[in-house]
Structure formats: C-alpha cells, structure tokens
Amino acid sequence: MSKVNVNGCDIWYEISGSGAPVVQIGGAVSGHEGYALVTPELAKHFSVLDYDHRGYGMSDRPKQKYTMDTWADDLRGLLDALGIERTHVHGGSMGGYIAIKFATKFPERVDRLVINGAAAKSDFTCRCQFEVWKAVALKYGVDSDELAQELCTKAFSRSWLDSPETGGENAVRWMREATAPNASLHVFLDACDAMIETDVTSQLSRVSSPTLLMVGSEDVLTPIDQGPEGAGMRYMHEHIKGSELWIADGSGHGLLAEKARETVEKVIDFLSA
Amino acid sequence: MAKVAVNGVQIFYQLTGEGDYLMHVPGAVVAHEGYAAVTPGMARHFKVLDFDPRGYGESDRPKQRYTFDVWADDMVGLLDALGIDRTHVHGGSMGSSLGAHFAAKYPSRIHGLVLSGCTAKSDFMSKLQFQIWKHLANSYGTGSLELAYALCSESFSRRFLDGPNGKMDAVRGLAAAAGRNVDADVLCDACDALIDIDVTAELAKITAPTLVVVGDGDILTPADQGPSGAGGRYIYEHLVNAEFKEFAVIENAGHANLMDNPDQSNRVVIDFLKRVSERSASAHARG
Numbered sequence: 001m002s003k004v005n006v007n008g009c010d011i012w013y014e015i016s017g018s019g020a021p022v023v024q025i026g027g028a029v030s031g032h033e034g035y036a037l038v039t040p041e042l043a044k045h046f047s048v049l050d051y052d053h054r055g056y057g058m059s060d061r062p063k064q065k066y067t068m069d070t071w072a073d074d075l076r077g078l079l080d081a082l083g084i085e086r087t088h089v090h091g092g093s094m095g096g097y098i099a100i101k102f103a104t105k106f107p108e109r110v111d112r113l114v115i116n117g118a119a120a121k122s123d124f125t126c127r128c129q130f131e132v133w134k135a136v137a138l139k140y141g142v143d144s145d146e147l148a149q150e151l152c153t154k155a156f157s158r159s160w161l162d163s164p165e166t167g168g169e170n171a172v173r174w175m176r177e178a179t180a181p182n183a184s185l186h187v188f189l190d191a192c193d194a195m196i197e198t199d200v201t202s203q204l205s206r207v208s209s210p211t212l213l214m215v216g217s218e219d220v221l222t223p224i225d226q227g228p229e230g231a232g233m234r235y236m237h238e239h240i241k242g243s244e245l246w247i248a249d250g251s252g253h254g255l256l257a258e259k260a261r262e263t264v265e266k267v268i269d270f271l272s273a
Numbered sequence: 274m275a276k277v278a279v280n281g282v283q284i285f286y287q288l289t290g291e292g293d294y295l296m297h298v299p300g301a302v303v304a305h306e307g308y309a310a311v312t313p314g315m316a317r318h319f320k321v322l323d324f325d326p327r328g329y330g331e332s333d334r335p336k337q338r339y340t341f342d343v344w345a346d347d348m349v350g351l352l353d354a355l356g357i358d359r360t361h362v363h364g365g366s367m368g369s370s371l372g373a374h375f376a377a378k379y380p381s382r383i384h385g386l387v388l389s390g391c392t393a394k395s396d397f398m399s400k401l402q403f404q405i406w407k408h409l410a411n412s413y414g415t416g417s418l419e420l421a422y423a424l425c426s427e428s429f430s431r432r433f434l435d436g437p438n439g440k441m442d443a444v445r446g447l448a449a450a451a452g453r454n455v456d457a458d459v460l461c462d463a464c465d466a467l468i469d470i471d472v473t474a475e476l477a478k479i480t481a482p483t484l485v486v487v488g489d490g491d492i493l494t495p496a497d498q499g500p501s502g503a504g505g506r507y508i509y510e511h512l513v514n515a516e517f518k519e520f521a522v523i524e525n526a527g528h529a530n531l532m533d534n535p536d537q538s539n540r541v542v543i544d545f546l547k548r549v550s551e552r553s554a555s556a557h558a559r560g
Contacts (some may be wrong), residue, residue: 010551068456104390128425131418131419135409135413135422139412146408150405153405158495158499160497161397162398203474226431227430227431227432228435232541
C-alpha cells in the first residue's frame, strides 16, 4: 500500500502479483474494494494495479467538480508516475465508464480492454435512475440504509437478492459497508452527473485495443441495450472493431458478485490471449 | 361524474359506454386517471366503471390505515350501491394485486378477471423498490420529480422513456398526477400493502375466467419474481379453479404496458373479456 501524487492529489494504490500489468478502475461507490475478490485471482497471472480514484477510499477527496475526464486524466498520471507505459485495463460499473473514456482519450496506453457493466451514453431511464440515487443520497447520506437499498435494486438480480446467503438484509448491509467508508456525498453526486452526461459514442472508433464487453442478462442499470437515445453494451460491441460481447445469463449488474468465478475466468482468458 | 356513499366515505365513480359491466381497478399512484387513455376504447364494448379508491383522487381521503381489505370491501360496497351484481374486473399494477385479493374474497361478483402487471407476493427486490417509493414520498412528497424519476424508470420501457411521450414530459406529468391523486400517508400504506401482500394461498379461490398480462420488459412486476415472490407466471399456473385462464405477454412493454404498447395491450383485454361475455350469454341462452 502506497500513495503517489497525481495532478496535485494523493492517490492510493497497491500492486499485487507479477506479469503483464493490469489496472482495475473502481466504481461509483466502493473504490478499489469492488475488486477484493478479483485481485488475488488475477495476481496469479498479472501484475495487478488497484487504486482509489480521486474522491474515493484512501485517496484525497478534494472539493471540486469530478468528471470522467478528471478520472481518466488521473489514471494517465498514475501510470506515468509508476512508469507504466501500456497496460491492460479492467473497469466495472462507473469504472467501466472511466475505462471507455480513458481508452478513447489515451488509446496508446491500453493493451487489452475489459468493460464490465457500463454505457457509452446513458438513455433517459439511466438518467432517472441516477437522479434517484442523488435524491436518496442527498436526503439520507451515502452511508445510509436507504441508499444501500436503492443501490441493491440496481446492482443485483432478483434471484441474487432472494438468495439466503447473499441476499435480503445481508445484501443491503454489504452494500452499505462497501459504500460508507469509500464514498463522499459531494463526489457521489458528481459521479451520478458524470454518468448521466457522458457520451463517448463519437469516439468509440478511437479504441484500438482488443476489447471484451461483459454484461449480465438481467442488468437493469447498464443493460445490453439502452433505449434509442443511449448507447449500451451491444452498441459498444457494434462500434468497437473486433470487440467481444460476453453475456452472463441470469446475472444482474454486479457480475463480480453474482458470477464471480465465471467472470474472473473469462477476464483472465481474455487478457492472456 | 358522481359520488356515492360506501362504508361511510364518498367514492367518486364514472360510468361510460354500454354492455356488460367492466370495473377498472386503479394502481397505487394516479387513481382512475391511469385508465384515462383506455376507458374510451373499452366503452365501445363494455359499460365501464371507473372509480377512485378511498384515499385517492376525488374520493374521500380519511386519515386511517389503508389495506387491501379496506379497498376490496369498498369495491363490493360500490357494486352494491350501484346495483351491480357481477362485473368484469381489469386491474393494473396495484389494481391487479387488489383485483386478485377482491376476486378471492368475493368470487361470485367477478364475471371475467384481467390481472395486468400483477404480484401475488413480493420478492426482496420488489420490497426494496416499494421501500424506496416510501422514502422518496416521505422526503420529497408525492408530487416531486424525485419520486417520479423512480416511478418512471421502473414503470416505462426504455424505448418509451426515450420517445416523444417520454423524457421530462413523462416525469413532470407523472409527478403532477401523483401529487393530485395521493398523499404520502396513503401511498406509504399502499406500498406496505404491496410489500406484505401474499395472496398465493387465495389464488385457488378465484373461479372466474382470468387473463394474466405482463410486459416483456417489466422490471417492477415481471412475469417471474425471485424465488421468495410470486409474479404473473406463478399466478397463471396456480389459478387451478378458474373457469379458464390465459397468459399474455405484451411486447416491447414495461410495467405500464397500457402506455408502452396500447394497441396489443387493449386488444388482448377486449378480446378476452368479449369471449367471456359471449360464453356466458350463450350459456344463459342454453340455460
């Protein structure tokens, strides 16, 4: 565990394992902890760089405007600071939004790209969903049961939420405990706006790396197909040359929880090719 | 437009068209306005009874505890007051859960039954969804954009919300309609009723011909709930004593299938209820 100064902000990072470099980009709520189950497996094959992006976890959380560009530029700065010229990139949920932004902005830095549950552009339904997140967070706080309940309805499938081991109040508690220490209200609100506003549809042709697009068949947040005004996983597949679309049958948005083993195996296979 | 006293409260109702009676049972948010686009088409075939349940719209809204029993008893009281012995019943969203409850409690009053976007028992996902409605109604009010964002994203298909009747027009329209028709206290009771509902054991008491309808993209009341719930498919499979039963999936439609795909949605309902009417007419002629 260490920190390095990137664009004026102390960024927390950790490198595990050895091999070709892989950087993992956290989502809107849990920072690098979202990859806690994935990193040990990937580290058997790769040199895995986990970090908390600006505003999250153990990195600085300055009061400022946060955008996809902020986080994409910080990732380049982090790679520069660590002397990593080119790396595999794995981003899930908002980390996937940042990953696709990064890959369109700095394609020469990306070896192979894995996007897990994201969108190139949000449709109006997504906008409504993120407006609800903002409304609940503003009223109840990012460390509340109320926000954790709302996040669970978007993160998981019905069958996962009904499972005795992982579901019910266990899921809500797990979500709250992942969010509370890692997110701040002002950053979370900006993250929601960033996902509402992002639009990389016109830049997708700039992605030059082999790309794997992963999505759960039951994902209602970043579904296979957004509405006509959005650009979801299938749209990205159709607009990123040579990309592969991998659909996890029965899973919701949270592939790394619901289909952890299959997802990690697929990521390792793809990055090893 | 008229009102009639039912169980001590004034209930707003409206009769439109001619034919066998068809009662529209409203959902949790916009009372009889939810059928505004449907009633004129239905009135060409049936005598349509629209009403606002106790606590909603233009009916009285006393401070009290609201449950499916309260509303089902009011429904039978309304039919009694209007001298209606038996009626087709079409319930959408909470109106379908209420319709199922009513049909199990008063089976002899039902002619043909349509349950659209129906839940017989909520799984944990549904319970959370209704909890969020309660949080938003309590914090921001029933007429707020905040609540309407949640209702819209869970009720309409992504295609509809991106389309000409979607976007902020849909959000603002739903916010205004919700604010007009229901207060937070009543909506919270309605959400609790939906969280706690379990009519799975009562489905066998439903004897009327029944049509179960669900949108193929419904994420609020999908055909299949999680293992702890019971959605439309479960209901269809467990209507063991219905005179006959049918299951219709509305294409390209979310929970609000009457708005998402009005053509198919109205067609299956009219077609089903007309067949029920014709069967009973010919049975009557034979008898």
